[in-house]
Amino acid sequence: MQNYKHCIAAFTLALLSLPLAQADTLANIKAKGVLVAGVKDSLPPFGYVDAQTRSIVGYDVDFVRAIAAKLGVKLELKPVTSANRIPQLVSGNIDIIAATMTKSPERAQQIDFSHAYFLTGQKFIAPKGTLRSLKDLEGKRIATAKGSTSEQNVKRAVPSATVLSFDDYPQAFLALRQRRVTAITTDEAILAGILAKAPDKTAYEIPALRISDEPYGLGMRKGETAWVAFVNQTLLDMEKSGEAKRIFDKWFGPQSDAPIKRDFVISAAR
Numbered sequence: 001m002q003n004y005k006h007c008i009a010a011f012t013l014a015l016l017s018l019p020l021a022q023a024d025t026l027a028n029i030k031a032k033g034v035l036v037a038g039v040k041d042s043l044p045p046f047g048y049v050d051a052q053t054r055s056i057v058g059y060d061v062d063f064v065r066a067i068a069a070k071l072g073v074k075l076e077l078k079p080v081t082s083a084n085r086i087p088q089l090v091s092g093n094i095d096i097i098a099a100t101m102t103k104s105p106e107r108a109q110q111i112d113f114s115h116a117y118f119l120t121g122q123k124f125i126a127p128k129g130t131l132r133s134l135k136d137l138e139g140k141r142i143a144t145a146k147g148s149t150s151e152q153n154v155k156r157a158v159p160s161a162t163v164l165s166f167d168d169y170p171q172a173f174l175a176l177r178q179r180r181v182t183a184i185t186t187d188e189a190i191l192a193g194i195l196a197k198a199p200d201k202t203a204y205e206i207p208a209l210r211i212s213d214e215p216y217g218l219g220m221r222k223g224e225t226a227w228v229a230f231v232n233q234t235l236l237d238m239e240k241s242g243e244a245k246r247i248f249d250k251w252f253g254p255q256s257d258a259p260i261k262r263d264f265v266i267s268a269a270r
């Protein structure tokens with residue numbers, strides 16, 4: 001009897017792991033004719049709802065749009081948060097994460113990453129003139145998003161501070177405007193995007209205090225060799241053809257809300 005139960009258990013386990021062992025996301029996307037991407041929906045200029053069209057647009061979105069176009073399939077966008085993007089991917093709800101996500105060694109234990117397609121670093125937004133060094137944050141309350149590298153980095157950089165973690169950064173910024181926190185923290189490019197759209201932006205600033213490097217990667221389930229190779233090749237092709245730079249200029253160029261210089265290229269080295 002014991003043996004019999006063992007057999008059933010082993011058989012069930014084998015059955016359960018079958019779809020995973022045979023998973024081929026690249027083939028599945030082609031077969032279903034749609035690429036499902038997890039993106040942010042309230043973080044201009046990476047992923048946000050366009051007021052006119054009501055659809056999600058942004059830098060991250062343009063990269064997955066280019067990948068879908070190369071595959072000849074439609075693109076479906078699903079909003080994700082910093083905390084739920086990896087679970088959404090691992091459970092199969094999305095095929096790829098394109099959501100301001102830093103390529104970190106800890107995350108690389110759970111998922112695979114493409115080459116880096118954006119580079120930024122962690123900073124703060126604070127009321128003008130109030131934040132000159134990390135000392136000004138000691139023992140203070142700082143807001144950020146749950147499940148982000150920002151949360152971990154700031155705890156390390158200012159151990160005496162109390163970190164309040166929200167679902168996403170717009171809520172964190174609201175906490176600052178209500179003076180419930182002394183500062184908010186995340187990647188500079190996200191902070192600049194938030195500030196650019198704030199009606200009271202002149203009351204705030206992003207001081208020159210950078211506490212980390214944050215290279216963004218597209219996230220895919222582990223072991224999807226063909227899919228990762230396809231995405232990486234697409235990124236390298238986009239760099240070579242100038243498309244990656246055109247996308248950067250569209251969202252961060254001189255005419256954008258918060259212009260920045262492109263001080264990186266997409267390469268197999270990162």
Ligand code: GLU
Pocket residue numbers: 082099100101102145147148149150186187190214
């Ligand atoms: N890039 C950082 C991260 O992946 C912060 C931005 C975010 O939360 O998406 O955690």
